[in-house]
Amino acid sequence: QKEVEQNSGPLSVPEGAIASLNCTYSDRGSQSFFWYRQYSGKSPELIMSIYSNGDKEDGRFTAQLNKASQYVSLLIRDSQPSDSATYLCAVYRRGYSTLTFGKGTMLLVSP
Amino acid sequence: GAGVSQTPSNKVTEKGKYVELRCDPISGHTALYWYRQSLGQGPEFLIYFQGTGAADDSGLPNDRFFAVRPEGSVSTLKIQRTERGDSAVYLCASSLGEGKFFGPGTRLTVL
Numbered sequence: 001q002k003e004v005e006q007n008s009g010p011l012s013v014p015e016g017a018i019a020s021l022n023c024t025y026s027d028r029g030s031q032s033f034f035w036y037r038q039y040s041g042k043s044p045e046l047i048m049s050i051y052s053n054g055d056k057e058d059g060r061f062t063a064q065l066n067k068a069s070q071y072v073s074l075l076i077r078d079s080q081p082s083d084s085a086t087y088l089c090a091v092y093r094r095g096y097s098t099l100t101f102g103k104g105t106m107l108l109v110s111p
Numbered sequence: 112g113a114g115v116s117q118t119p120s121n122k123v124t125e126k127g128k129y130v131e132l133r134c135d136p137i138s139g140h141t142a143l144y145w146y147r148q149s150l151g152q153g154p155e156f157l158i159y160f161q162g163t164g165a166a167d168d169s170g171l172p173n174d175r176f177f178a179v180r181p182e183g184s185v186s187t188l189k190i191q192r193t194e195r196g197d198s199a200v201y202l203c204a205s206s207l208g209e210g211k212f213f214g215p216g217t218r219l220t221v222l
Binding site for chain 2: 046
């Protein structure tokens with residue numbers, strides 16, 4: 001079982017819809033969770049971090065964390081074509097000094 | 112500088128050659144990370160520096176890979192006897208805390 005799992009997609013949504021991106025992780029001791037956005041040919045850009053159970057909102061983005069079920073999700077409201085990118089889930093695991101990334105989910109927002 | 116910079120942006124080399132990839136982190140960031148990203152995959156951890164010392168080099172795939180950060184700022188990733196399987200985008204990131212800021216990457220192609 002991979003440490004951080006994401007559906008590779010693509011996830012296709014129409015403009016204005018809510019995009020829901022999901023991530024599961026295997027280490028129950030994981031402490032911190034991050035979502036990165038990566039445009040094609042570019043480097044990952046940090047968009048959200050979440051540390052405790054529940055929801056965290058930042059503009060059109062909402063991160064959700066459920067440690068009991070070991071999943072973290074990212075909701076993007078009012079999706080725009082400019083949101084089309086690969087979204088990487090990253091986890092800080094207990095005892096490790098760095099982030100472990102999933103493979104990423106490609107999101108396509110059609111006008 | 113305003114962000115993490117990496118040089119060169121692209122490097123094409125022949126199998127068996129030696130290459131050096133440079134990373135200039137955000138000023139004041141004590142932590143520096145090297146990742147490698149292959150097509151369709153998330154970033155894969157290579158090595159982490161805290162100051163001048165390599166705090167965790169567990170991600171280096173073999174002894175052909177080596178990295179230094181002699182003055183606690185700029186870092187160089189060195190790859191000896193390159194192989195075609197080394198072809199990837201090499202990403203550098205720096206941080207003060209858990210959120211990491213990535214540079215634009217160096218695309219290495221080994222022919």
